[in-house]
Amino acid sequence: MKEKLEQILKDAQGEIEKCDDVKMLDEVRVKFLGKQGELTSILRNMKEVPPEERKTVGMLANGVREKVEEAIAKKGEKLNETALKLAMEKEKIDITMPSKGEKRGALHPLTRFNNKFMDICVAMGFTVIQGPEIDTDYYNFEALNVPKNHPARDMQDSLYITDNILLRTQTSNMQVHAMEELKPPFKIVCPGRVYRNDDDSSHSPIFNQFEALVVDENVGLKDLMKMIDVILKKLFGENVKMRVRPAYFPFTEPSIEIDATCQMCQGKGCSLCKGTGFSEVFGAGVVNPKVLEMSGIDSKKYSGFAFGPGIDRSVMVTNKIPNIKYLFRNDMRFLKQMR
Ligand code: DAH
Numbered sequence: 568m569k570e571k572l573e574q575i576l577k578d579a580q581g582e583i584e585k586c587d588d589v590k591m592l593d594e595v596r597v598k599f600l601g602k603q604g605e606l607t608s609i610l611r612n613m614k615e616v617p618p619e620e621r622k623t624v625g626m627l628a629n630g631v632r633e634k635v636e637e638a639i640a641k642k643g644e645k646l647n648e649t650a651l652k653l654a655m656e657k658e659k660i661d662i663t664m665p666s667k668g669e670k671r672g673a674l675h676p677l678t679r680f681n682n683k684f685m686d687i688c689v690a691m692g693f694t695v696i697q698g699p700e701i702d703t704d705y706y707n708f709e710a711l712n713v714p715k716n717h718p719a720r721d722m723q724d725s726l727y728i729t730d731n732i733l734l735r736t737q738t739s740n741m742q743v744h745a746m747e748e749l750k751p752p753f754k755i756v757c758p759g760r761v762y763r764n765d766d767d768s769s770h771s772p773i774f775n776q777f778e779a780l781v782v783d784e785n786v787g788l789k790d791l792m793k794m795i796d797v798i799l800k801k802l803f804g805e806n807v808k809m810r811v812r813p814a815y816f817p818f819t820e821p822s823i824e825i826d827a828t829c830q831m832c833q834g835k836g837c838s839l840c841k842g843t844g845f846s847e848v849f850g851a852g853v854v855n856p857k858v859l860e861m862s863g864i865d866s867k868k869y870s871g872f873a874f875g876p877g878i879d880r881s882v883m884v885t886n887k888i889p890n891i892k893y894l895f896r897n898d899m900r901f902l903k904q905m906r
Contacts, residue, residue: 719817738875761776
């Protein structure tokens with residue numbers, strides 16, 4: 568029996584040695600250690616061994632099994648190592664190969680314009696703030712001197728969620744939030760989405776505005792006009808011309824509308840500017856003292872001015888985008904052209 572076991576060990580070692588891959592090694596494992604394996608059958612038939620030899624034979628057989636298991640594990644490790652090495656050699660990455668063409672991302676045109684405008688305002692000392700797109704009637708209208716049933720409400724076709732809560736129709740709601748929260752003097756600018764029940768090729772129910780508000784001692788119309796002149800030059804270039812028209816907004820007195828050289832025709836006159844060479848960019852004005860008072864600011868000590876440009880129209884013109892909806896659809900075919 569002893570010789571037989573030694574022979575099994577020798578055979579197993581020889582066969583393990585010859586294995587070139589994991590599959591072969593597994594076959595050898597089954598042959599010697601599996602249920603029908605040579606070693607297993609010896610261990611199973613121990614009762615046929617005379618009792619006085621059983622202990623020695625048992626120890627010997629278990630010893631052989633351990634040695635075979637060890638040899639298989641060792642060989643397995645070696646085979647895995649060689650397989651990995653081979654794969655690494657085969658799968659070498661050639662970093663000198665030319666690429667398959669890059670897919671470059673880019674900022675959305677609205678984001679680009681937004682960043683440009685913000686940079687200009689921040690350089691002038693404004694703080695950028697953001698606020699709710701869903702707001703109460705008070706912030707969107709009442710505190711801006713537009714009480715219920717005021718005809719000015721018809722200027723903006725609002726989307727109400729409840730009697731008292733609506734999607735803000737203008738970023739001007741941020742004027743009220745700012746005046747309630749900040750101590751004058753302050754200069755804030757708020758970029759954001761606004762919503763109105765409007766829908767055609769140049770109007771979308773969702774669009775973008777900025778709200779800029781300056782509250783300080785002795786500030787007025789001349790400061791507003793000078794600031795807008797500087798902003799327009801930085802936005803559209805030194806040659807841009809500005810035109811001011813009287814307007815009406817309930818929260819500013821006086822109110823003005825600012826036009827700038829049409830960016831489509833550079834002032835020559837085109838269908839967009841209806842031949843005038845100018846297109847409208849800003850609503851603006853001196854903050855109505857009533858509005859300051861409603862938000863707890865002493866209108867005898869402080870005054871303010873505000874302006875609120877819509878940005879979608881400018882982005883459409885500068886990028887020659889025919890329909891405002893392209894700005895919101897996230898269609899890759901359109902966005903790729905905007906790089
Ligand atoms: N919120 C106004 C609108 O959506 C635009 C506007 C006008 C904003 C005058 C202002 C302002 O800050 O002073 O039509």
